[in-house]
Amino acid sequence: MNRFPFYPNSLLHRVSLALGALLLAGSLHANAGNQQSLVTIGRLQVTAADLEQAVASSPFATQFAAMDEDDQASLRGDLLKRLVLSRLLRIEAEAQGLDRSPEFLEEVENFRLGMLYRHYMDKLRERLRVPDDELLRLRKESNGNSDVFTALKSAYISDRYRQVRLLTLQKLRDERHVVLHEDRIKPGITPDTVLMEGDGLRITYGDVIEVAEYPKLPNPEYVKEQLYKRGELLLIADVAQKEGVDVSERVEAFRNERLPALLIEHKEKEWVPDEAAMRAYFEAHPELGHVVERRHVGQLVTSSYAQAKALRRRIEQGESLFKLAGEYSIDPYGRSHNGDMGWVRQGSGMPQIEAALARLKDGEVSPIVKTPKGYHLLTIVERRLGRMRPFEGVRDKVRQAMISEKMKAFIGELEQKYQIVWHVLKKPEGGES
Structure with missing residues (x-):
């Protein structure tokens, strides 16, 4: 879902044409290492390198070189505005203390663990090789068909990976003296009930099951599955960290991307509190039910x-x-x-x-x-x-209309609250703007 929609009445939109003209005229010559500041938003900034990274990461990256200059300038201008909006929302999220909330800190930690786990497992898989005698057997079995040979080789690697993964996990469990308490997964279990423990390892029922979502004990097999996954994640992430794997940059990038979205999620709950509010809004805006x-x-x-x-x-x-x-x-x-x-x-x-x-x-x-x-x-x-649809048929449309209306005002308030300086629009020294 796109959390940063277009706001046609905001300052971010009103600078679009000026940005496009300057980018088209070559005022900005950016490369991956260019730290030229394009916009300052409070204590944050957007650099030329940030913009180039956004261009490279956009869905249009592969088509960018083939675009005409007008389209390239338009894309750069739009991406720059989105970067500014993201920074604006991040500053407000931090001002509201969302970056210190248990909800956010848990998300960041889970992301960090996931990155460590993925890095370690990717390296584990990369180290796997098919022995020469096995390669010879697979070539014979494929009868000279390269596609069949590739598929057989891939299947062999996948099978070996599963075996090595299980052996690695068992080794780590033995080293950490891990003990499972599956017998505790029964009615009456509490969030603090310990289900897995070992040296430096402790996993409770509340760590693997969202109690608010499951007020009653779900299928015990499901609980076991979540327990095994959590245990594997923690054991592998821990050994990866001890081996010096550094995922701090990716964690920081996730933090900076997640905070604006988290702020919007909180604001949406405020703007659309319940069903009654949506029905009242629909009654005041019956045109939302009109299908042209x-x-x-x-x-x-x-x-x-x-x-x-x-x-x-x-x-x-x-x-x-x-x-x-x-x-x-x-x-x-x-x-x-x-x-x-x-x-x-x-x-x-x-x-x-x-x-x-x-x-x-x-x-x-x-x-x-x-x-x-x-x-x-x-x-x-x-x-x-054309026809009129009842509230039930346009419920999502009503919700989006409420959010859009509130969002425009909210962004306008943030633009006034935090100073935005467009360096890319300033008159360059010795030249004309």
């Missing part, structure tokens, strides 16, 4: 009024608008789809188009409609009429 009309539209676009008039005459004489659109339309999509524009929501088109469609009956061809794109001939193949 959808139309299956056909369209032919020409570059001149004269051509549109001639083609409309041909349609009146019995020729198909769709066939003619495939031959003459200057709209690339329409031409490639023979004028079939698919289902279009009412209100989603240009005003001139919407006005013409509103007057059309199904199957009719519109008068010539002029827009900046050309001269249009339109038809509606069929339509799905």
Whole structure:
């Protein structure tokens, strides 16, 4: 879920065009090691290196080089605004003490343990090799088929990994004198009941089961499964740490990314406290239940009024608008789809188009409609009429509307509370802004 939506009325949006223009003009020449400060948000900042990392991590990274300059500038500007917003929310989260809350500290610790575990296990797997005699056997078994050989080799490594993993765990359990207390998993168990212990190791029922989620004892086999997983995680993470594995940078990155999201989660609970509040909001905003009309539209676009008039005459004489659109339309999509524009929501088109469609009956061809794109001939193949949906049908939509409304005001307050300085918008020394 995207926790940082676009806020069209905020300062972060109003600087978009200026940012894009400067980035496009080459005011920012960033590379992975560039610590040039682009924006300062309170005591935090966004550097050129931060922006480049965001570009590299975006879903458009592989397409970035092929984009034209306008699209590249737009993407950079949007990513920069999102980085600023993330910093803004992080500062507020820290101001509210969320970074010291038990909930957050537990999340960070679990992430740290997970990183240590993954690092150790990845290294364990990388060290596995297929013996020469086994390779020879697998080649014979694959009958020269490289795909089969690769699959057999992968299966062998996976099987060996499972064996080595179990042996490693058993060795660690023996070294730490680990004792399991599975007999304690029964009705009457409490969060403080110790289920596994050893040298420097202690796991209680409350460590593996969220008691608030399971007020009654769940299936004992499920509890055992969670217990074994927790024990394995702690044992492996501990040995990885003792071997000097350092995951501090990744933990810090997780901390900085998680705090803004945690703040939003807390605010959402405040903004949408219960079902009654949502129903009251829906009653005050009944338009949220309105499902607009959808139309299956056909369209032919020409570059001149004269051509549109001639083609409309041909349609009146019995020729198909769709066939003619495939031959003459200057709209690339329409031409490639023979004028079939698919289902279009009412209100989603240009005003001139919407006005013409509103007057059309199904199957009719519109008068010539002029827009900046050309001269249009339109038809509606069929339509799905608009309707009103009850609260139950738009519950999620109501919730999102409440959050969006509150979010805009909240971000505006933060922009006023913490000073934001856009260095990328400043006039450079000896030059023009």
